[in-house]
Amino acid sequence: MERLSEREVIREVKGAEKLIQELTGEKPFLFRFPGGNYDKRTLKIVESLGYKVVHWTFSSGDLDPRTTPDRLTRWVLQNVKPGAILIFHANGRRYATPYALAEIIKALRERRYSFRRIEDYFRQD
Secondary structure: OOOOOHHHHHHHHHHHHHHHHHHHOOOOOEEOOHHHOOOHHHHHHHHHOOOEEOOOOEEOOOOOOOOOHHHHHHHHHHHOOOOOOEEOOOOOOOOOHHHHHHHHHHHHHHOOOOOOOHHHHOOOO
């Protein structure tokens, strides 16, 4: 998005906002830049629209088609820390994520981690 003009950034964000609101009945208030790509200018634009920008703590690596479920599980469990925001993709590519996620969740629960919805940390009500 850092390659877009201010007008284009606003159009993209407001267009997505409208669609999300139509589909869910709720106006979104959190924003994640596609691919995590942004700069100070685009961050300022998005925040000026009332969004709280949130990104992941580290990449799970699940988009790599060479990543096996075991490798994905090991990577996440080696790198996770309390308060981490994890990102996984459920986009139909059917790489390792659907096979590793249950084991990752089980292992994190065994370590006494709990899970929260990110919006609960930023609720505006």
